[in-house]
Amino acid sequence: LQERGALGFERHYHVTDPFIRRLGLEAELQGHSGCVNCLEWNEKGDLLASGSDDQHTIVWDPLHHKKLLSMHTGHTANIFSVKFLPHSGDRILITGAADSKVHVHDLTVKETVHMFGDHTNRVKRIATAPMWPNTFWSAAEDGLIRQYDLRENSKRSEVLIDLTEYCGQLVEAKCLTVNPQDNNYLAVGASGPFVRLYDIRMIHNHRKSMKQSPSAGVHTFCDRQKPLPDGAAQYYVAGHLPVKLPDYNNRLRVLVATYVTFSPDGTELLVNMGGEQVYLFDLTYKQRPYTFLLPKKCHTSGEVQNGKTSTNGVSNGIHLHSNGFRLAEGRAHDVQLTCAAPLFPAAPQVELPPYLERIKQQANEAFACQLWTQAIQLYSKAVQKAPNNAMLYGNRAAAYMKRKWDGDHYDALRDCLKAISLNPCHLKAHFRLARCLFELKYVAEALECLDDFKGKFPEQAHSSACDALDRDINAALFSKSDNAEDKKGGGPIRLRATGRKDSISEDEMVLRERSYDYKFRYCGHCNTTTDIKEANFFGSNAQYIVSGSDDGSFFIWEKETTNLVRVLQGDESIVNCLQPHPSYCFLATSGIDPVVRLWNPRPESETLNGRVVVDMEGASQANQRRMNADPLEVMLLNMGYRITGLTSAGAAGSDDEDSSEGQVQCRPS
Numbered sequence: 241l242q243e244r245g246a247l248g249f250e251r252h253y254h255v256t257d258p259f260i261r262r263l264g265l266e267a268e269l270q271g272h273s274g275c276v277n278c279l280e281w282n283e284k285g286d287l288l289a290s291g292s293d294d295q296h297t298i299v300w301d302p303l304h305h306k307k308l309l310s311m312h313t314g315h316t317a318n319i320f321s322v323k324f325l326p327h328s329g330d331r332i333l334i335t336g337a338a339d340s341k342v343h344v345h346d347l348t349v350k351e352t353v354h355m356f357g358d359h360t361n362r363v364k365r366i367a368t369a370p371m372w373p374n375t376f377w378s379a380a381e382d383g384l385i386r387q388y389d390l391r392e393n394s395k396r397s398e399v400l401i402d403l404t405e406y407c408g409q410l411v412e413a414k415c416l417t418v419n420p421q422d423n424n425y426l427a428v429g430a431s432g433p434f435v436r437l438y439d440i441r442m443i444h445n446h447r448k449s450m451k452q453s454p455s456a457g458v459h460t461f462c463d464r465q466k467p468l469p470d471g472a473a474q475y476y477v478a479g480h481l482p483v484k485l486p487d488y489n490n491r492l493r494v495l496v497a498t499y500v501t502f503s504p505d506g507t508e509l510l511v512n513m514g515g516e517q518v519y520l521f522d523l524t525y526k527q528r529p530y531t532f533l534l535p536k537k538c539h540t541s542g543e544v545q546n547g548k549t550s551t552n553g554v555s556n557g558i559h560l561h562s563n564g565f566r567l568a569e570g571r572a573h574d575v576q577l578t579c580a581a582p583l584f585p586a587a588p589q590v591e592l593p594p595y596l597e598r599i600k601q602q603a604n605e606a607f608a609c610q611l612w613t614q615a616i617q618l619y620s621k622a623v624q625k626a627p628n629n630a631m632l633y634g635n636r637a638a639a640y641m642k643r644k645w646d647g648d649h650y651d652a653l654r655d656c657l658k659a660i661s662l663n664p665c666h667l668k669a670h671f672r673l674a675r676c677l678f679e680l681k682y683v684a685e686a687l688e689c690l691d692d693f694k695g696k697f698p699e700q701a702h703s704s705a706c707d708a709l710d711r712d713i714n715a716a717l718f719s720k721s722d723n724a725e726d727k728k729g730g731g732p733i734r735l736r737a738t739g740r741k742d743s744i745s746e747d748e749m750v751l752r753e754r755s756y757d758y759k760f761r762y763c764g765h766c767n768t769t770t771d772i773k774e775a776n777f778f779g780s781n782a783q784y785i786v787s788g789s790d791d792g793s794f795f796i797w798e799k800e801t802t803n804l805v806r807v808l809q810g811d812e813s814i815v816n817c818l819q820p821h822p823s824y825c826f827l828a829t830s831g832i833d834p835v836v837r838l839w840n841p842r843p844e845s846e847t848l849n850g851r852v853v854v855d856m857e858g859a860s861q862a863n864q865r866r867m868n869a870d871p872l873e874v875m876l877l878n879m880g881y882r883i884t885g886l887t888s889a890g891a892a893g894s895d896d897e898d899s900s901e902g903q904v905q906c907r908p909s
Contacts, residue, residue, distance in 0.1 A: 421506030429497025479529030
């Protein structure tokens with residue numbers, strides 16, 4: 241009918257829940273002789289390009305499962321990135337490889353027309369932008385982001401961003417992407433937990449003004465030329481990771497952003513954090529990392545009913561703030577509390593509608609059966625429908641604290657703060673907050689929080705849970721005091737550098753201090769073995785999140801609830817690449833196997849799908865153990881050896897929680 245709104249309708253509804261639950265393998269595209277490290281759809285979605293360890297690129301007709309073109313790229317090592325150049329009629333293809341080279345190919349004549357050799361280490365990603373038709377960017381392990389302009393005759397590129405000026409000589413750039421709605425914004429992932437967002441236009445304008453300035457060539461001894469102008473960079477980080485970094489380093493667990501991508505509307509940034517989880521950052525409603533400030537005022541203990549009490553007339557003093565406390569020089573337990581605004585208004589609790597009350601009861605039953613993940617998913621489902629119910633946040637926090645996967649205590653802390661912001665007299669949320677702070681190594685803050693809890697709820701002051709936490713905190717403080725001298729003069733503990741070659745500049749410290757926290761976290765996959773593992777939005781409205789994994793599976797989550805809804809076996813070893821089709825419910829994946837796999841909703845008449853991982857909970861738990869295993873054990877596992885002694889209790893990456901919690905914490909409300 242050529243209806244004008246047909247394309248919009250198609251893209252709005254092309255990925256739906258029934259389709260996701262019927263997703264299965266449609267075809268395998270064979271033609272490569274090595275690992276397939278990168279995939280790229282053209283804008284129309286009728287071509288798919290792939291790059292491989294065999295140094296070839298292949299262009300496919302994926303809808304008919306045909307190989308249209310295969311060419312050797314001229315690279316002498318593994319290809320890590322492949323991109324169609326916008327507005328080139330799908331004629332120009334760009335590749336980046338482990339030989340430190342970037343090549344530009346004309347597919348119509350199967351020739352390499354430009355070869356750039358300016359990087360000094362492996363090129364991991366190429367990025368393009370529709371608004372910049374002759375321009376593209378590269379990220380490489382020499383720590384540089386380079387910009388290329390094919391309109392110029394020169395076969396050189398210019399350095400757009402030099403991360404080594406900020407983070408020392410050891411920093412490696414791993415991935416980058418351009419915002420599809422505003423091509424002036426470039427996101428960069430590198431070694432370490434911080435993800436960087438740059439304003440390209442501001443950087444270029446700054447450099448032009450520097451060149452035009454009459455004093456540009458004259459510098460005094462004290463002059464320091466900033467490589468980037470103020471406001472041109474914004475950092476994002478999962479709030480708990482900087483503090484965890486020393487522990488991860490001691491266990492040889494590397495944190496590195498292996499993939500970054502924007503949502504279709506450009507308002508969200510998705511990051512696959514190697515060595516950790518998948519994180520989504522909201523670029524519009526930014527939030528500082530959650531930290532603790534004591535509530536100023538609360539009801540008396542007699543009026544408290546675990547999140548059900550009325551909160552009329554109560555001043556809520558809980559704030560969500562970045563680095564609200566710092567370790568003062570020389571003393572680990574001197575806390576500087578910094579206030580932030582605005583206050584959250586205290587909202588009276590309303591009864592849940594019957595269907596949500598049923599979901600909450602199901603979650604409580606799962607909690608009682610120690611099915612922590614199931615309980616978390618049910619609470620999350622209810623939270624999405626009732627985002628102002630303090631009890632749901634408090635209960636989900638308890639489930640996170642019991643499960644104890646990487647990042648769970650920080651999510652529990654966030655939930656406790658949210659519950660208290662909604663109801664400042666939520667007894668269990670107050671106590672769980674103290675426990676979370678302790679588990680997250682904020683020991684002095686945990687003690688202050690516990691003392692505040694005892695003052696507000698004196699009848700709980702001598703409960704077994706309080707006594708146990710008090711003992712734990714004081715033991716930790718005693719242990720910390722022995723090492724207090726080691727902390728002198730090091731700046732905020734969460735941001736300190738570790739060595740000379742890894743030296744952090746003052747500008748970098750400031751940017752890290754101003755970093756923003758994540759909105760959602762997605763758990764279940766494992767990303768420790770390769771540094772090219774992708775995570776992507778699935779659906780034009782970004783309804784789902786997909787990620788590859790070291791166990792050969794790929795995982796699909798609902799974006800808003802963060803619930804895992806589908807796991808499929810996508811490779812015999814590791815799934816690295818997942819590229820959704822621009823307008824169909826159609827997914828291309830690749831990994832260690834020398835094939836490209838295509839996935840779409842299978843007919844309802846097909847009852848058997850041998851690639852579905854039915855035990856999603858078991859797969860997720862196994863991946864948590866894998867992420868926390870000794871690197872040698874992981875290597876042996878990859879070689880096919882079975883390692884005994886990896887139990888779920890010892891592998892979750894957190895200190896064991898005291899079992900004698902008492903009634904204040906152990907049960908959901």
